[in-house]
Structure formats: C-alpha cells, structure tokens
Amino acid sequence: MLTDHNVQSVSPELLERFHAPGSFLLLPGVEVSDRVDGRPVHLNGLGVDRDMAPQGGRDVPDAIDRNRAAIEEAGGVAVLNHPNGLLRAALGSDEIAASGIGLFEVCCADYLGGSGHPSTDQIWDAVLTGGGHVFGVAADDAHDFGADSRDPGFSWIMVRAAELTGPAILNAIRAGDFYATTGVALSSVRPLANGLCLDIDDYEVYGFRTEFIGPEGRVLLSDETREPCFRRPAPPDYVRARVQRSDGAVAWVQPVLFGDGR
Structure with missing residues (x-):
C-alpha cells in the first residue's frame, strides 16, 4: 500500500506494472495531512482511492475524529500517524483516547520517544489502561527513496486475511487481525x-x-x-x-x- 499527502497514491500506470491478481496486491491510500493550532495531525486512509482534503477541527481530538469519519465514509480504514514522530508537536495519550481512533502507528520512522516525550509503547499502554481500545500499526513513513535511505521497508504489518483482496485485507485490519513488525x-x-x-x-x-x-x-x-x-x-x-x-x-x-x- 502506498500513501501520499492528501492525494490518492496509486496510478493506473502503477497498477498495470505491479498488480498481479492472486500473487501481488497493490492497494491505494492517502495520508490526510491536517494541522490544528500549528500541530500536525496526519491520518492514513488505507484503501481510499480518491484525493482527500483535511477536515480541520476545534482541537486535536476533534480533528482526528473528523478526518477518521471522512476516511471511513470514503470506504477506508483510518490510522493515526506518527503520534510522536515530531516531538515538538507530539500527541498526548489523552488526546488520542478522546478522539476514539481505533488504530495508530506504534512504529514508524520515529517511535522511541525521549527528551521528556513518551515512546509509542508508553502512549499505547496509557490509552489501553484508561479503557481505550486501539490497535498498533507499523509503517515506514518513507519520504526519501535514495540508494542510502533506510526508510523504505523499515516496518510493516503482517495481516491474516481470508484471501488476497482489498476488502479481505481491510476487514482484517479493522478487526486487529495483524501484527506490526520491523x-x-x-x-x-x-x-x-x-x-x-x-x-x-x-x-x-x-x-x-x-x-x-x-x-x-x-x-x-x-x-x-x-x-x-x-x-x-x-x-x-x-x-x-x-x-x-x-x-x-x-x-x-x-x-x-x-x-x-x-
């Protein structure tokens, strides 16, 4: 699956080149990139096959919820991206819990925390301990595709789906039938x-x-x-x-x- 900021990522040319029914499936997606009070709020829309504009919100939880709803209305699965990937604008576990989001990135390019900011593992446990229910996703968040870049393929998810189709994979992700890995x-x-x-x-x-x-x-x-x-x-x-x-x-x-x- 490929995503890009606010634009659908899989072109007909990519599908023609890589899609092979029964052996390799290329799914579309979009990274809805919002900003609230100067803080980035990004959500991946897995399976979304059209461009999407950020929805805004009165605060961070509201923006997460509005963008989640828009992604789901478009038939996709919403994932909150890099909650501490930008430490100066890290999202708090209370904000994530209040948003009601069901999936977040436990691993992306940055996830260990530090300098007074919790790791994504600590964020996850804070949400779960408070009674929330959220699954942990991994993605590489690759922006640099040069020969020396470590980002492409840094982390991913392994999904247990009934068949190699978009609906089966997205339904398994919704149900938490996957694990995240590096x-x-x-x-x-x-x-x-x-x-x-x-x-x-x-x-x-x-x-x-x-x-x-x-x-x-x-x-x-x-x-x-x-x-x-x-x-x-x-x-x-x-x-x-x-x-x-x-x-x-x-x-x-x-x-x-x-x-x-x-």
Whole structure:
C-alpha cells in the first residue's frame, strides 16, 4: 500500500506494472495531512482511492475524529500517524483516547520517544489502561527513496486475511487481525480466554525475548522461548506482547482485552 499527502497514491500506470491478481496486491491510500493550532495531525486512509482534503477541527481530538469519519465514509480504514514522530508537536495519550481512533502507528520512522516525550509503547499502554481500545500499526513513513535511505521497508504489518483482496485485507485490519513488525516473523498468534500465546517463526541464529505487557505498561511475563505464552486464571484488563529479536528487530502483537465486556 502506498500513501501520499492528501492525494490518492496509486496510478493506473502503477497498477498495470505491479498488480498481479492472486500473487501481488497493490492497494491505494492517502495520508490526510491536517494541522490544528500549528500541530500536525496526519491520518492514513488505507484503501481510499480518491484525493482527500483535511477536515480541520476545534482541537486535536476533534480533528482526528473528523478526518477518521471522512476516511471511513470514503470506504477506508483510518490510522493515526506518527503520534510522536515530531516531538515538538507530539500527541498526548489523552488526546488520542478522546478522539476514539481505533488504530495508530506504534512504529514508524520515529517511535522511541525521549527528551521528556513518551515512546509509542508508553502512549499505547496509557490509552489501553484508561479503557481505550486501539490497535498498533507499523509503517515506514518513507519520504526519501535514495540508494542510502533506510526508510523504505523499515516496518510493516503482517495481516491474516481470508484471501488476497482489498476488502479481505481491510476487514482484517479493522478487526486487529495483524501484527506490526520491523523484521520479526510470527507463525501463530493465539488470543485465549485467559491469555495470549505466540509461535515465533524466524532464523535459528537469533535469540528472542517476548514481554507480555499489561495495564500501566507493567511487564507481566518475560519469555525467551520460541513458543512464548501468557496465561492467568484471573487475567488483567488487557495483555499485549512485544517480541524483541537479538539484532534489534521488534514485533508488536495486538492487545487482548479481558473482563467487563471489553
């Protein structure tokens, strides 16, 4: 999937060159690029096949919500981009929670935080701990395609869809049936009634550490096997997993919510 600022990204020429039904699917998209009180508010519209103008808003949560609604009306899936990619204009977890957005970038070109700003992992846990429900997406946010650029293909999502079609992939993303990664491969993600289990499918030369994370960002269990699994008779409000490979690559697994109808 390709996106660009406020314009639909996939031309007929690109489709003719790369689209191969049954083996390679190129989906359109647009990065709706808004600004509120001097702060950038960008949302990707996955699957949107037309140009889109930013909708504005009275504040950041309102702008996120208005642009989300416009993307969904156009048949797309809305993702809040780089919440701390520009630290001088980072978005707060309270603003993200208030917007009601269902997906945000847990990994893009910048995600670790610093200088008094939280990482995207910390933002994610703050939203989830407060009762929000948001899935974490990864994208490369590539703007430089020179020979020495690290951006293209820096991070992506692995989607479990019934078939290689646009509707099937977009529906799986809406449902959170995917994981985000910078290179770690998982062969199985199994949400349970009382936990979460994974199977890591990756090169034998690497080591792995999986952290199962719960409310307030607490690490509930650290597992260094290739079949990490978290189970509790009385699980916390949520658990998600972060898999770190010994070369620095990471995978983020979507939260499983427990209790109170969550």
